[in-house]
Amino acid sequence: MRKLFLTLALLVMTLAVQAQETVVEIPGSRGQLKTLVVRPKQLAEGEKCPLVVIMHGFTGNKNEPLLKGLSESLLKENIASVRFDFNGHGESEGEFQYMTIRNEIEDAKAVIRYMQSLPWVGKLSVAGHSQGGVIASMVAGELNEGEVTSVVLYAPAANIGDGCRNGNLLGKHFDPNNAPEIFEVWGKKLRRHYIDIARTMPMYETAALFRGPACVIHGEKDNVVPKACGEKYAAGYKNAELHIQPADDHGFNKNRPGAIKIGADFLIKTLKGAK
Ligand code: FER
DSSP states (O other): OHHHHHHHHHHHHHHHHHEEEEEEEEEETTEEEEEEEEEESOOOTTOOEEEEEEEOOTTOOTTOHHHHHHHHHHHHTTOEEEEEOOTTSTTSSSOGGGOOHHHHHHHHHHHHHHHHTSTTEEEEEEEEETHHHHHHHHHHHHSOTTTOOOEEEESOOTHHHHHHHHTEETTEEOOTTSOOSEEEETTEEEEHHHHHHHTTOOHHHHHTTOOSOEEEEEETTOSSSOHHHHHHHHHHSSSEEEEEETTOOTTOOSSHHHHHHHHHHHHHHHHHSOO
């Protein structure tokens, strides 16, 4: 027992020593984006480190357990990560009601450009959950070839596009051709602009412009974003693997460690070529 405790204490200390966490403010589409950079401490002079840019979903934030868990698993393999709050979310500037898929894409690109400018950042991959998965996939499709090494999508929410075209967002019904100026979903005010932008976005098509390796992970029992969305993303990619997680829900509450492991292993494989 004592031995186990000592081993655990040593492990925690080692992790604490190895990690360097820095908070930076990056100018985004609607103000400063609060961004947490996690990287291994012992990088040699001139050494490059692979990095994953991790994106949260609608009303989410950078410290959700799925995203934090992914960061931690990557760090153990000396892969850096960055987690940020989109405009109007968490600790970032901007008002939620003015958030759109387009300005979140701009936020993500601003974070990627910032990270690319740091001398220690090497290969870069993106990962995202739900609406953050839509953003990650579209950014990977829009950036230049070679800028993004691989993509991991957790429950990517392309049904937002369908919902905006059909007049149903998370159970809130509206006339898609005459949407209300302001309405509430999940306790947050949204504006018509969000719908008008999302309904015209070619989400799957833009995602499919990315030609590198992609990994899609979806809970079988997700009742916020049906697993058909994950299946359609995977089918559209040139090079994708699809993992349907038995019995799991939108937030991967049944087997979060399993979902994290699939994403982390894929990122480790594609960024480091090992495992
Ligand atoms: C919707 C379906 C899914 C929607 C948002 C989501 C605003 C995103 C959920 C998430 O990011 O967790 O109709 O409408």
